[in-house]
Amino acid sequence: MRTNRREFLYHLSLSCGSILLIPACAGNDSEWRFFSNEEARIIIAFAEQIIPSDNDPGATEANVVNFIDKQLTGPYARHRNEYRLGISGIVSSSEAVYNKYFCDLDRDTQRDFMEQMESGKLPEEFWKEINQRTFFNMLLDHSMQGFYGSPRHGGNKNYASYKMMKLDYPHVIGQNRYVSKCATEKLRDT
Amino acid sequence: MKNKHVNAVVIGAGAGGGVAAKELAFAGLSVVLFERGGWATYNDHDDDELISQRITVLGNAFGPDDIRHPRVAVNSDGSTQVLRASQGEYSNNAACVGSGTVSYGAMGWRFMEKDFKMKSTYGHVEGSTLDDWPITYHDLEPYYEKAEWEIGVSGKSGANPFEAPRKKEYPMPPFAYNKSANLLADAAIKLGLHPFPIPMLRNSVSYDGRPACYRMRSCVGFACPVNAKNGTHNTVIPRAIATGNCELRTNCQVAEIIIDEKGRATGVKYFDENNRGRIQKADIVIVAGAAIETARLLLNSKSNLFPDGAGNNNDWVGRNLQGHAYTGAFGLMNYDVYDDVGPGATLALSDFNHYNPGIVGGGVLCNEFTPMPYHFSKIRPPGAKRWGAEHKDFQRNQFKKLIQLIGPFQEIPNFESRVTVDTGIKDYWGIPVARLSGTRHNYDLTGCKFMSERAEEILKAAGAVYTWQSVGGRGRSGGQHQSGTARMGNDPKTSVTNRYGQVHDIDNLFIADGSLHVTNGGFNPVLTIMALGYWVSDYIIKNWNGSKFR
């Protein structure tokens, strides 16, 4: 997984403001609005499997986790509990099946794990409070939104997916302004 | 402060209501036009796919909001769920000045003659309330023409050999085909079919002081950044206001129609923009809140003579909720067909609207609007990977190779697909909310399968190397094409209004929106709703003696 130092610093600087605004969420040492640092790592790894980096950026570079984190303090606040339960389901299932932390699994094993989760084959005992397939589908959908949706919501950084799909933006033929301020600098409130 | 008595109150500044307000204001009546939403502009959400009126994962771009307007749905197992306005099952259209006409795809269809005579054409369908309209296509023809010219449609008369007879050419020439339309046109002609350009409520040339469309890829679900898409918000409503006779009151939620002891409507109760309960008295009340909200408002308007709601003494209000089952097929070419000539849908085939052996009705097929990137991430052949490298690769390599042929199948109405009110769940203002129950008629799936097979054949003929069907027709009806809940008819026992949209037994209460539809045609409905707005208004004006109705 690629990590980018500049991005890291960006999240750090952002965290101050968001912690003040939403004290109940992320915990004091978190660089995120809602997620703890560890939760974010899991979401980043998960989303990177959903949309892996190749010749074009993947979920990590496009800042998909930032999109999800941001929505969880906005319209997706209603999904907070599902995220908390689902993430702990992922952690416990991974410990039980592979005896390892999810983020420490190699890429292929992570993918196997997720395929099992997608078809509801992870040990049921860790998924009593939330259905594993429901959570898988939610994360899948939110990752796609963060990668393919408008950058104004904190994902699709610099229109990574539009560029990949060779869609001009904005839609004035002959002009491309793929660099978006929203994703990298100050987030637009919606 | 008390509101001044006016001649007419119109509830809902959408397709039907916008037209009615304009017609009455031009005829010299004083009008108050109520709209629960506000004015919307492109800049509110620009081309943000996640908050549009098509993809609503982060909310409805053009209303209503998720907080104040819940609805309830009854599931097939009898359990109920409370719905947010941006959930698919909510069956939303919009809530703003212009309603769906701000963000629609702007296909401006006339129905066909047979669409008004479904029962005499096809006979009785078991378990359905399929019937003829009390009016014919020919009654409505002049009003279609008026809608085409006053609101603005681009198209070509005669291009569709199946179109119903029309007296006048469209006011603007049709839009040129995009690349996929050209391919499909050639293929269709080889198959003996009759392709033609979709009539569009968009400017192909500048019209009415507004510019021509510059063919963005994003259009449906969004407002137009250059004001080239024609809705009621940029045509009839501003004209109504300009007469000085029409006051538009935005952000006002109408709660109830007041019916007096003599069975006449005397006005409405509403909550103003500061959420204060108020009364507006009027000589005439016209309801145009779209099929679900119109039914809810009638049902919530209880009086001594109408204890179950206005016009509901025979239990027909809220019944026959219809929409359109969307159905068709997708294909992939082995070269790029995407040419960035938006918004994608330009070609139609009306060969399958009627005359399909063994099928009741049918529908139009179109080459569909360009999906935006997130929407496209869900368009995959059956069995394709939903995520990972393969999914991403498909997204990157197939987006510009996608070719589509999709359309609305004319639903077979049924009595149990309906809107009631839920007395347990109230909206922000304490008004009981709409409760949706029932499902589409079983028949719709049969019809949709038929349509999807035809669509797939044509895509193959156009050279698609891989094709798959997307078959609609299951589940609850309603949605953006919602209609039918206050059906017009000659027999008061089996309808809510007479042929002029006048509610049976309440002479000064009218309906002027999609609720009136007896059947919903195999076409997107808005031009028919606009035409009905003119038709109903014309009757009111002719029967208005200058100070009093009738």
Ligand SMILES: Cc1cc2nc3c(=O)[nH]c(=O)nc-3n(C[C@H](O)[C@H](O)[C@H](O)COP(=O)(O)OP(=O)(O)OC[C@H]3O[C@@H](n4cnc5c(N)ncnc54)[C@H](O)[C@@H]3O)c2cc1C
């Ligand atoms: C994304 C999208 C694409 C579409 N594409 C097409 C297309 O290509 N072609 C086509 O024919 N149709 C299309 N439609 C559908 C079309 O917009 C509707 O058929 C049409 O607007 C319905 O007209 P109506 O008058 O019945 O109701 P509406 O136009 O929905 O008007 C109802 C209005 O009443 C208001 N209202 C309701 N209740 C109250 C109340 N109690 N108090 C105050 N105000 C109230 C609502 O807020 C709304 O503004 C599309 C719709 C959408 C959303």
